[in-house]
Amino acid sequence: MTSAWRMVVGAFGLVxxxxxxxxxxxxTAPAAPGPDLARSKNSxxxxxxxxxxxEAGEPRQGDLHAWVVTVxxxxxxxxxxAEIAIGGGMPEHAHGLPTxxxxxxYLGDGRYRIEGMKFSMTGWWQLxxxxxxxxxxxxxxxxxxx
Amino acid sequence: xxxxxxxxxxxxxxxxxxLAGCSDADFSDAEKRTIVSxxxxxxxxxxxxxxxxxxxxxxxxxxxxxxxxDTGMSRDGNVACGTxxxxxxxxxxxxxxxxxxxxxNRRTMPLAGVARDPFFFWDGRRDSLWSQALVPLExxxxxxxxxxxxxxxxxxxxxxxxxxxxxxLPELSMLPASAGPFGTPAEKAAxxxxxxxxxxxxxxxxxxxxxAIAAFERSLVHGKTRLDRFADALAQGRSPSAEDDLSAEERxxxxxxxxxxxxxxxxxxxxxxxxxxxxxxxxxxxxxxxDRGRIAVVDEVLADPFNCAGKFRDGGEEACxxxxxxxxxxxELVRAYKTPSxxxxxxxxxxxxxxxxxxxxxxxxxxxxxxxxxxxxxxxHAVALSDxxxxxxxxxxxxxxx
Ligand SMILES: [Cu+2]
Numbered sequence: 001m002t003s004a005w006r007m008v009v010g011a012f013g014l015v016x017x018x019x020x021x022x023x024x025x026x027x028t029a030p031a032a033p034g035p036d037l038a039r040s041k042n043s044x045x046x047x048x049x050x051x052x053x054x055e056a057g058e059p060r061q062g063d064l065h066a067w068v069v070t071v072x073x074x075x076x077x078x079x080x081x082a083e084i085a086i087g088g089g090m091p092e093h094a095h096g097l098p099t100x101x102x103x104x105x106y107l108g109d110g111r112y113r114i115e116g117m118k119f120s121m122t123g124w125w126q127l128x129x130x131x132x133x134x135x136x137x138x139x140x141x142x143x144x145x146x
Numbered sequence: 147x148x149x150x151x152x153x154x155x156x157x158x159x160x161x162x163x164x165l166a167g168c169s170d171a172d173f174s175d176a177e178k179r180t181i182v183s184x185x186x187x188x189x190x191x192x193x194x195x196x197x198x199x200x201x202x203x204x205x206x207x208x209x210x211x212x213x214x215x216d217t218g219m220s221r222d223g224n225v226a227c228g229t230x231x232x233x234x235x236x237x238x239x240x241x242x243x244x245x246x247x248x249x250x251n252r253r254t255m256p257l258a259g260v261a262r263d264p265f266f267f268w269d270g271r272r273d274s275l276w277s278q279a280l281v282p283l284e285x286x287x288x289x290x291x292x293x294x295x296x297x298x299x300x301x302x303x304x305x306x307x308x309x310x311x312x313x314x315l316p317e318l319s320m321l322p323a324s325a326g327p328f329g330t331p332a333e334k335a336a337x338x339x340x341x342x343x344x345x346x347x348x349x350x351x352x353x354x355x356x357x358a359i360a361a362f363e364r365s366l367v368h369g370k371t372r373l374d375r376f377a378d379a380l381a382q383g384r385s386p387s388a389e390d391d392l393s394a395e396e397r398x399x400x401x402x403x404x405x406x407x408x409x410x411x412x413x414x415x416x417x418x419x420x421x422x423x424x425x426x427x428x429x430x431x432x433x434x435x436x437d438r439g440r441i442a443v444v445d446e447v448l449a450d451p452f453n454c455a456g457k458f459r460d461g462g463e464e465a466c467x468x469x470x471x472x473x474x475x476x477x478e479l480v481r482a483y484k485t486p487s488x489x490x491x492x493x494x495x496x497x498x499x500x501x502x503x504x505x506x507x508x509x510x511x512x513x514x515x516x517x518x519x520x521x522x523x524x525x526x527h528a529v530a531l532s533d534x535x536x537x538x539x540x541x542x543x544x545x546x547x548x
Contacts, residue, residue, distance in 0.1 A: 061414070061415070061420075062415070062421060064467045064468060064471070093525065094525070095478055095525060096473075096476055096478060097473070098422050098473060099468075099471040099472065099473055100471050100473050100474060101471060102471065115467070115470075115471065116467060116470065116471025120420045120421065120422045121411055121412070121414065121420055122414070123411075
C-alpha cells in the first residue's frame with residue numbers, strides 16, 4: 001500500500017470519527033437555552049416586585065385555571081387595591097391568550113386571584129401583568145413553557 | 147488489514163449516523179412522547195356537565211336519541227338531527243354544506259367526542275351541548291320549527307316519558323300552535339303576545355329537549371385506530387403487531403405532522419384539536435352570505451338566553467368559566483373557525499367549514515402554501531413540502547380511521 005493511500009484512508013477515518021463525535025455531541029447537548037422562567041421579578045420600571053404561582057398545581061394544556069399574583073413594593077410592603085390588566089400570548093406563534101383572564105379577588109397580603117387563564121397549546125407562553133396602584137403604573141412579563 | 151480497518155471505520159460512521167437519528171423511520175424520545183399523547187388511551191374520562199343535571203341520565207339519553215332521529219321535530223316533518231348527522235356516516239352527511247329544509251352555509255360536523263368541546267358550531271356560537279342542540283331546531287334552513295310547536299309536539303308524542311324524567315308539563319292548550327322568536331312575522335308576533343310565564347314555561351320545555359339530546363350525544367365516542375394501537379405499542383416499549391405497524395411513508399407523514407409541517411400545534415392531543423378558533427386563510431365560498439367566523443358570534447353567545455349564565459342552567463355558575471372569560475374582541479377572531487378533530491378524517495370529504503376542499507391533498511396543499519386570508523390575518527406560515535412529503539402526510543391521516 002502506498003503512503004498516499006494510507007493518508008486517504010487515515011483522512012477518511014478521521015472524518016468518520018469527527019462525524020461520529022459531532023453526532024454524539026449534537027444528540028446529547030442540551031437544547032438552546034430557553035426564555036427566563038423566573039416566577040418572581042421586579043416590574044419593568046422597578047416599582048413593584050411580582051411573583052406568580054398557579055393556584056392548584058401546574059396547569060395542563062387546555063384546562064381553564066387560576067393563578068395567584070403577589071404584588072409588593074420594592075421594600076416588600078403588600079400592594080392593596082391594585083388594578084391588574086392581564087395580557088400575553090405565544091411569541092413564536094404571534095397570537096394572544098385564548099381567553100380573557102381577569103383579577104377576580106383580592107386575597108390579602110398583596111395577593112390577587114387571576115381567573116380564566118388557559119394555555120391552548122404547548123410551547124412558550126408569555127404572561128404580562130399591568131399593575132396600576134398609588135405608586136404608579138408598571139408592568140412585568142413572565143415566561144412559561146408548557 | 148488496512149481494508150479491514152476501513153470497513154470498521156465505515157461501519158462505525160454508519161452506526162453513529164443512525165444513532166443521531168438520520169433515518170426517517172426512527173422517532174426521538176420527544177417525538178415518541180408526542181405520539182403517545184395522541185393516543186385515545188391518553189384521553190381523560192368525559193367530565194360531567196353540571197349545567198345539565200340530566201347529562202348522564204339514561205332515560206334522558208334514550209329520549210334524546212328518539213328526538214335526534216325523529217323527523218317530527220321539524221316544520222315540514224322531514225328533518226331530524228339525524229338527517230344531516232347520519233348515524234352510519236360519522237354523524238355527518240358527506241356534503242359541502244348540510245341540507246335541512248334548505249341548504250345551510252356550513253359543513254355538517256361529525257359528533258364523536260363532541261361533548262368535550264367548550265364551544266359549539268364551527269364558530270363557537272353556543273357554550274353547551276344542550277344549548278347547541280336548540281339552534282338548528284329553530285334555524286329556518288334546518289328544522290325550521292318554532293318553540294311552541296315543539297312544546298305541543300313533545301307533550302303529544304312523548305309527554306309521559308318527559309314527565310317521568312324532567313317535571314310535570316304545564317297546560318299548553320291555550321298557547322299558539324306555532325310561535326317563537328325566530329319564526330314568520332306572525333309567529334314572532336304570537337310569541338310576543340304570550341305572557342312572560344307562558345314563554346318561560348315553553349323555554350323550559352325547549353331547554354329540556356336540548357338537555358335530552360345532549361345526554362344522548364354524550365354517548366358518541368371515537369373508536370381505536372391504527373395510530374392508537376401503534377402509539378400504545380410505543381408507550382409500552384414493544385413493537386407493534388404487523389397490521390398495526392405504520393409503513394415507512396406513514397411514519398414519515400407522522401414525523402412531518404408533529405414536526406416540520408406544524409400540524410400538531412393546533413391538532414393536538416388524543417382528539418387532534420386545541421378546542422380553539424383560528425384564521426387559517428380558508429377562502430370563502432362564492433355566493434354564500436358574508437362569514438366572519440368567531441368574531442361575528444361572540445355577542446350572540448354572550449346574549450343567548452340558554453347560555454351558561456342564563457336561568458336554564460342547572461348547577462352553580464362556577465361551571466361557566468369558558469363563557470365568563472371568553473375572548474371577546476381580539477383581531478385574531480376574524481374569520482377564525484374551530485380546529486376540527488382529525489379522527490376518521492379520511493372518511494369524510496369534503497373539508498373545512500363550508501366544504502371548500504374536496505380532498506385531503508387539497509387541504510395539505512392549502513396549509514403548505516398558506517394563502518392570505520380575505521379578511522384578518524392567517525395564522526399559518528407557508529412550509530416547503532415536496533410532493534412526497536404531502537403524500538406522506540395524507541398517508542398518515544389515513545391511519546386515523548377506525
Ligand atoms: Cu400557539
